[in-house]
Amino acid sequence: MTWFPPEIPASAGAMLFDEAGNLLVLEPTYKKGWTIPGGAMEADGESPWDACRREVLEETGLVVTSGRLVVVDTRPDKQTGTIGLRFLFHCGMLTDQRIASIELQESEIRSHRFVDREGAKALLSKPVRRRVLAAWDAPHCLYLENGRPVEGIETPAS
Template sequence: MIVGMPWTLPTVPASAGALVFDEQGRLLVLKPTYKSGWTVPGGVMEADGESPWDACRREVFEETGLRVTRGRLACVDTRPAKKDRQLGLRFLFDCGAVDAGAIARIRLQREEISDYRFVPPARALTLLRPAVRRRVAAAVDSEHCVYLENGRRVRGLR
Protein backbone atom coordinates (compact mmCIF):
# COMPACT_ATOMS: atom_id res chain seq x y z
CA MET A 1 0.00 0.00 0.00
CA ILE A 2 1.19 3.50 -0.79
CA VAL A 3 1.48 5.67 2.32
CA GLY A 4 -1.58 7.87 2.67
CA MET A 5 -3.68 5.86 0.20
CA PRO A 6 -6.59 3.83 1.53
CA TRP A 7 -6.34 1.17 -1.19
CA THR A 8 -3.86 -1.31 -2.61
CA LEU A 9 -2.80 -1.06 -6.23
CA PRO A 10 -3.78 -4.15 -8.21
CA THR A 11 -1.35 -6.75 -9.44
CA VAL A 12 -2.81 -8.46 -12.46
CA PRO A 13 -1.17 -11.50 -14.04
CA ALA A 14 -0.84 -11.16 -17.80
CA SER A 15 0.23 -13.27 -20.73
CA ALA A 16 0.90 -12.67 -24.40
CA GLY A 17 0.38 -14.95 -27.37
CA ALA A 18 0.95 -14.90 -31.11
CA LEU A 19 -0.96 -15.67 -34.25
CA VAL A 20 1.73 -16.89 -36.64
CA PHE A 21 0.80 -18.02 -40.14
CA ASP A 22 2.56 -19.73 -43.00
CA GLU A 23 2.46 -18.40 -46.56
CA GLN A 24 -0.74 -20.38 -47.24
CA GLY A 25 -2.56 -18.62 -44.39
CA ARG A 26 -2.45 -21.62 -42.05
CA LEU A 27 -2.13 -20.90 -38.31
CA LEU A 28 0.70 -22.26 -36.16
CA VAL A 29 -0.61 -24.32 -33.24
CA LEU A 30 1.46 -26.02 -30.55
CA LYS A 31 0.86 -29.13 -28.43
CA PRO A 32 1.92 -28.38 -24.83
CA THR A 33 3.40 -31.14 -22.68
CA TYR A 34 1.87 -29.79 -19.46
CA LYS A 35 -1.83 -29.54 -20.39
CA SER A 36 -4.33 -31.06 -22.79
CA GLY A 37 -5.31 -29.65 -26.14
CA TRP A 38 -3.44 -27.33 -28.46
CA THR A 39 -2.56 -23.67 -28.10
CA VAL A 40 -0.81 -20.82 -29.91
CA PRO A 41 2.71 -19.70 -29.02
CA GLY A 42 2.80 -17.55 -25.93
CA GLY A 43 3.01 -17.43 -22.19
CA VAL A 44 3.17 -15.44 -19.00
CA MET A 45 4.77 -12.00 -18.93
CA GLU A 46 7.84 -11.75 -16.71
CA ALA A 47 7.40 -9.72 -13.52
CA ASP A 48 10.53 -7.69 -14.25
CA GLY A 49 8.60 -5.09 -16.27
CA GLU A 50 8.40 -7.03 -19.51
CA SER A 51 5.86 -5.54 -21.92
CA PRO A 52 3.18 -7.64 -23.67
CA TRP A 53 4.96 -7.29 -27.03
CA ASP A 54 8.32 -8.27 -25.51
CA ALA A 55 6.68 -11.28 -23.84
CA CYS A 56 5.08 -12.32 -27.12
CA ARG A 57 8.37 -12.21 -29.00
CA ARG A 58 10.29 -13.96 -26.20
CA GLU A 59 7.73 -16.75 -25.84
CA VAL A 60 7.52 -17.38 -29.60
CA PHE A 61 11.30 -17.63 -29.74
CA GLU A 62 11.58 -19.85 -26.65
CA GLU A 63 8.85 -22.24 -27.79
CA THR A 64 9.64 -22.42 -31.53
CA GLY A 65 12.94 -20.71 -32.32
CA LEU A 66 11.06 -18.29 -34.60
CA ARG A 67 11.88 -14.60 -34.32
CA VAL A 68 8.86 -12.38 -34.81
CA THR A 69 9.77 -8.77 -35.51
CA ARG A 70 6.46 -7.26 -36.52
CA GLY A 71 2.86 -7.59 -35.58
CA ARG A 72 -0.24 -5.84 -34.44
CA LEU A 73 -2.26 -6.14 -31.28
CA ALA A 74 -5.25 -8.26 -32.33
CA CYS A 75 -7.01 -8.90 -29.04
CA VAL A 76 -7.06 -8.09 -25.35
CA ASP A 77 -9.02 -10.57 -23.26
CA THR A 78 -9.86 -10.27 -19.59
CA ARG A 79 -9.87 -13.69 -17.96
CA PRO A 80 -12.30 -13.57 -15.04
CA ALA A 81 -11.27 -14.27 -11.48
CA LYS A 82 -12.24 -17.62 -10.00
CA LYS A 83 -12.10 -19.07 -6.54
CA ASP A 84 -8.48 -20.20 -6.97
CA ARG A 85 -7.13 -17.51 -9.32
CA GLN A 86 -7.31 -13.78 -9.78
CA LEU A 87 -8.43 -11.83 -12.82
CA GLY A 88 -5.88 -11.88 -15.64
CA LEU A 89 -5.18 -10.15 -18.93
CA ARG A 90 -4.39 -11.95 -22.18
CA PHE A 91 -2.80 -10.08 -25.10
CA LEU A 92 -2.86 -11.67 -28.56
CA PHE A 93 -0.72 -10.33 -31.41
CA ASP A 94 -1.11 -11.08 -35.11
CA CYS A 95 2.50 -11.58 -36.19
CA GLY A 96 1.81 -12.25 -39.85
CA ALA A 97 3.31 -14.97 -42.02
CA VAL A 98 6.66 -16.72 -41.86
CA ASP A 99 8.28 -18.20 -44.94
CA ALA A 100 9.28 -21.79 -45.64
CA GLY A 101 12.89 -21.12 -44.61
CA ALA A 102 11.83 -19.95 -41.16
CA ILE A 103 9.48 -22.93 -40.78
CA ALA A 104 12.36 -25.30 -41.64
CA ARG A 105 14.32 -23.81 -38.72
CA ILE A 106 11.59 -24.35 -36.09
CA ARG A 107 13.10 -25.90 -32.97
CA LEU A 108 10.61 -26.77 -30.26
CA GLN A 109 11.21 -26.18 -26.57
CA ARG A 110 10.84 -29.90 -25.77
CA GLU A 111 10.22 -29.38 -22.04
CA GLU A 112 7.01 -27.49 -22.88
CA ILE A 113 6.07 -28.29 -26.49
CA SER A 114 5.81 -31.78 -28.00
CA ASP A 115 4.52 -30.99 -31.49
CA TYR A 116 3.45 -28.23 -33.86
CA ARG A 117 1.29 -27.89 -36.95
CA PHE A 118 0.22 -25.24 -39.41
CA VAL A 119 -3.49 -25.74 -39.97
CA PRO A 120 -6.27 -23.71 -41.60
CA PRO A 121 -7.77 -21.32 -39.03
CA ALA A 122 -11.11 -23.17 -39.06
CA ARG A 123 -9.31 -26.43 -38.24
CA ALA A 124 -7.26 -24.69 -35.54
CA LEU A 125 -10.47 -23.70 -33.79
CA THR A 126 -11.35 -27.40 -33.40
CA LEU A 127 -7.96 -28.16 -31.81
CA LEU A 128 -7.47 -25.17 -29.49
CA ARG A 129 -8.39 -25.18 -25.82
CA PRO A 130 -11.73 -23.35 -25.24
CA ALA A 131 -10.42 -20.04 -23.87
CA VAL A 132 -7.76 -19.78 -26.57
CA ARG A 133 -10.28 -20.87 -29.22
CA ARG A 134 -12.63 -17.99 -28.37
CA ARG A 135 -9.78 -15.49 -28.39
CA VAL A 136 -8.38 -16.69 -31.71
CA ALA A 137 -11.83 -16.87 -33.33
CA ALA A 138 -12.52 -13.25 -32.40
CA ALA A 139 -9.12 -11.98 -33.51
CA VAL A 140 -8.19 -13.99 -36.59
CA ASP A 141 -10.52 -12.25 -39.05
CA SER A 142 -10.68 -8.85 -37.39
CA GLU A 143 -8.92 -5.87 -38.94
CA HIS A 144 -8.88 -4.07 -35.61
CA CYS A 145 -7.95 -5.02 -32.06
CA VAL A 146 -10.89 -6.59 -30.26
CA TYR A 147 -11.62 -6.39 -26.55
CA LEU A 148 -13.02 -9.53 -24.93
CA GLU A 149 -14.07 -10.64 -21.49
CA ASN A 150 -13.64 -14.38 -20.99
CA GLY A 151 -13.17 -14.71 -24.73
CA ARG A 152 -16.44 -13.03 -25.60
CA ARG A 153 -17.22 -9.65 -27.09
CA VAL A 154 -18.69 -7.14 -24.69
CA ARG A 155 -22.08 -5.69 -25.47
CA GLY A 156 -21.82 -2.04 -26.45
CA LEU A 157 -18.17 -2.20 -27.53
CA ARG A 158 -17.00 -2.43 -31.12
Protein backbone atom coordinates (compact mmCIF):
# COMPACT_ATOMS: atom_id res chain seq x y z
CA MET A 1 0.00 0.00 0.00
CA THR A 2 1.35 3.40 -0.97
CA TRP A 3 0.93 6.23 1.48
CA PHE A 4 0.22 9.73 0.19
CA PRO A 5 0.41 12.74 2.48
CA PRO A 6 -2.87 14.61 2.95
CA GLU A 7 -3.44 17.61 0.73
CA ILE A 8 -4.54 20.40 2.99
CA PRO A 9 -5.32 23.78 1.45
CA ALA A 10 -3.61 26.56 3.35
CA SER A 11 -3.50 30.34 3.22
CA ALA A 12 -1.76 33.15 5.06
CA GLY A 13 -2.82 36.70 5.80
CA ALA A 14 -1.35 39.85 7.28
CA MET A 15 -2.61 42.36 9.78
CA LEU A 16 -1.00 45.74 9.02
CA PHE A 17 -1.87 48.87 10.97
CA ASP A 18 -1.49 52.62 10.55
CA GLU A 19 -0.03 54.79 13.31
CA ALA A 20 -3.52 55.32 14.80
CA GLY A 21 -3.99 51.57 15.22
CA ASN A 22 -6.37 51.09 12.28
CA LEU A 23 -6.21 47.91 10.20
CA LEU A 24 -5.47 47.82 6.47
CA VAL A 25 -8.36 46.17 4.61
CA LEU A 26 -8.69 45.50 0.90
CA GLU A 27 -11.71 45.39 -1.40
CA PRO A 28 -11.14 42.53 -3.84
CA THR A 29 -12.43 42.57 -7.42
CA TYR A 30 -13.17 38.82 -7.48
CA LYS A 31 -15.53 38.46 -4.51
CA LYS A 32 -17.94 40.44 -2.35
CA GLY A 33 -16.89 42.19 0.82
CA TRP A 34 -13.53 43.22 2.19
CA THR A 35 -10.55 41.22 3.36
CA ILE A 36 -6.98 41.61 4.58
CA PRO A 37 -3.84 41.14 2.48
CA GLY A 38 -3.18 37.45 1.98
CA GLY A 39 -4.01 34.39 0.01
CA ALA A 40 -3.32 30.75 -0.78
CA MET A 41 0.05 29.16 -0.22
CA GLU A 42 1.75 27.90 -3.36
CA ALA A 43 1.92 24.10 -3.72
CA ASP A 44 5.67 24.24 -4.39
CA GLY A 45 6.53 24.05 -0.70
CA GLU A 46 5.99 27.71 0.13
CA SER A 47 5.84 28.32 3.88
CA PRO A 48 3.00 30.27 5.54
CA TRP A 49 5.37 33.17 6.28
CA ASP A 50 6.65 33.26 2.70
CA ALA A 51 3.06 33.15 1.41
CA CYS A 52 2.09 36.03 3.69
CA ARG A 53 4.97 38.21 2.50
CA ARG A 54 4.42 37.30 -1.18
CA GLU A 55 0.70 38.05 -1.04
CA VAL A 56 1.22 41.39 0.73
CA LEU A 57 3.77 42.37 -1.91
CA GLU A 58 1.53 41.26 -4.81
CA GLU A 59 -1.62 42.93 -3.49
CA THR A 60 -0.21 46.15 -2.02
CA GLY A 61 3.37 46.56 -3.23
CA LEU A 62 4.53 46.59 0.41
CA VAL A 63 7.56 44.61 1.53
CA VAL A 64 7.00 42.92 4.87
CA THR A 65 10.18 41.97 6.74
CA SER A 66 8.90 41.06 10.19
CA GLY A 67 5.81 39.63 11.78
CA ARG A 68 4.41 37.55 14.57
CA LEU A 69 2.15 34.53 14.11
CA VAL A 70 -1.09 35.37 15.94
CA VAL A 71 -3.59 32.76 14.71
CA VAL A 72 -3.66 29.25 13.32
CA ASP A 73 -7.24 28.56 12.27
CA THR A 74 -8.83 25.51 10.71
CA ARG A 75 -11.78 26.05 8.43
CA PRO A 76 -13.85 23.56 6.44
CA ASP A 77 -14.40 24.16 2.73
CA LYS A 78 -18.05 25.07 2.02
CA GLN A 79 -18.48 22.49 -0.75
CA THR A 80 -16.29 19.55 0.29
CA GLY A 81 -15.93 19.98 4.05
CA THR A 82 -12.16 19.48 3.65
CA ILE A 83 -10.31 21.24 6.44
CA GLY A 84 -8.00 24.05 5.43
CA LEU A 85 -5.39 25.88 7.49
CA ARG A 86 -5.38 29.67 7.83
CA PHE A 87 -2.31 31.40 9.23
CA LEU A 88 -2.56 35.01 10.37
CA PHE A 89 0.47 37.20 11.04
CA HIS A 90 0.59 40.57 12.82
CA CYS A 91 3.03 42.48 10.63
CA GLY A 92 3.20 45.73 12.56
CA MET A 93 2.62 49.39 11.91
CA LEU A 94 3.01 51.24 8.63
CA THR A 95 4.39 54.77 8.60
CA ASP A 96 2.59 57.43 6.58
CA GLN A 97 5.40 57.17 4.01
CA ARG A 98 4.85 53.42 3.56
CA ILE A 99 1.07 53.92 3.36
CA ALA A 100 1.59 56.50 0.59
CA SER A 101 3.64 53.91 -1.33
CA ILE A 102 0.82 51.35 -1.50
CA GLU A 103 0.29 50.19 -5.09
CA LEU A 104 -2.73 47.94 -5.43
CA GLN A 105 -2.76 44.92 -7.72
CA GLU A 106 -5.44 46.21 -10.13
CA SER A 107 -6.50 42.78 -11.34
CA GLU A 108 -7.40 41.66 -7.81
CA ILE A 109 -7.79 44.71 -5.56
CA ARG A 110 -10.30 47.50 -6.21
CA SER A 111 -9.50 49.73 -3.23
CA HIS A 112 -8.10 49.85 0.29
CA ARG A 113 -8.71 51.70 3.52
CA PHE A 114 -7.79 51.64 7.19
CA VAL A 115 -10.49 50.78 9.70
CA ASP A 116 -10.83 50.57 13.45
CA ARG A 117 -12.13 47.45 15.19
CA GLU A 118 -15.78 48.40 14.54
CA GLY A 119 -15.03 49.08 10.89
CA ALA A 120 -13.36 45.69 10.58
CA LYS A 121 -16.37 44.10 12.23
CA ALA A 122 -18.67 45.76 9.69
CA LEU A 123 -16.61 45.17 6.51
CA LEU A 124 -14.76 41.87 6.80
CA SER A 125 -16.35 38.55 5.79
CA LYS A 126 -17.42 36.39 8.74
CA PRO A 127 -14.51 33.92 8.71
CA VAL A 128 -11.86 36.62 8.28
CA ARG A 129 -13.64 38.89 10.78
CA ARG A 130 -13.66 36.23 13.52
CA ARG A 131 -9.97 35.49 12.99
CA VAL A 132 -8.91 39.14 12.87
CA LEU A 133 -10.95 40.24 15.88
CA ALA A 134 -9.64 37.32 17.95
CA ALA A 135 -6.07 38.29 17.04
CA TRP A 136 -6.40 42.10 17.25
CA ASP A 137 -4.82 42.49 20.70
CA ALA A 138 -3.71 38.91 21.31
CA PRO A 139 -0.33 38.82 23.10
CA HIS A 140 0.18 35.19 22.02
CA CYS A 141 -0.68 32.86 19.16
CA LEU A 142 -4.24 31.50 19.17
CA TYR A 143 -5.55 28.21 17.87
CA LEU A 144 -9.05 28.56 16.40
CA GLU A 145 -11.48 26.34 14.55
CA ASN A 146 -13.59 28.22 12.03
CA GLY A 147 -12.53 31.42 13.74
CA ARG A 148 -13.68 30.34 17.19
CA PRO A 149 -11.86 29.26 20.37
CA VAL A 150 -11.86 25.52 21.00
CA GLU A 151 -12.92 23.86 24.23
CA GLY A 152 -9.97 22.13 25.85
CA ILE A 153 -7.33 24.37 24.27
CA GLU A 154 -5.83 26.65 26.89
CA THR A 155 -5.61 30.32 26.10
CA PRO A 156 -2.99 32.10 28.24
CA ALA A 157 -4.24 35.15 30.11
CA SER A 158 -3.54 38.46 28.38
